[in-house]
Amino acid sequence: MIGVPMPNPRDSIIDELNQHLDAFFGAGRTVQEVAQGVSGVKDGTCGGGHSSKLRAERDRLAPGLKALAETGSSINKAAAAMGIDHKRARLIARENGFKFTENP
Template sequence: MIGVPMPHPRDSFIDDLNHKLDQFFGAGRSVQEVASGVSGEKLGGFGTTHSNKLRAERDKVAPRLKELAEAGTPVAKAARDCGMEAKRARLIARENGFKFTS
């Protein structure tokens, strides 16, 4: 309305929040403490279909790279044999829990 002072947005937000807190605790609910570092969020790739597709492609190559790593093949040669860069071979090794000798 014209001529009527409007409440400050911050004050109305605080009032609304206090009202919701009163409803929450008034219903008998309590606060849960979540341990540090624990959450329901995924780390790393955000779970998009594109990243899932790339991961599936890397998983197809992983057994061959693991064989080469266990045979003592250096990462650069193993990557070259599989037709990829050494950086990608290291990523696949890290994701699948094996290491190259050098």
């Protein structure tokens, strides 16, 4: 109709959401927090196929890199021995919870 203000759709959505919340909590239900990873959703990642392939490759390299770290090799020497960049070696070490010596 001309001249009649249209209702704000946002207000109707908020009203409907409040009705659902009142019904949920009115029935005696409580909020449940789901830990990250349980639902399959990870924060901060896209979750695409390419990142999964990169992660699988890093997981494949991790045991060899960890063995080099345990022998006292520096991160640069270990990365050169594995044929990867030192930044990638640092990422693999951080993801798998091991550290390299500062000065070999």
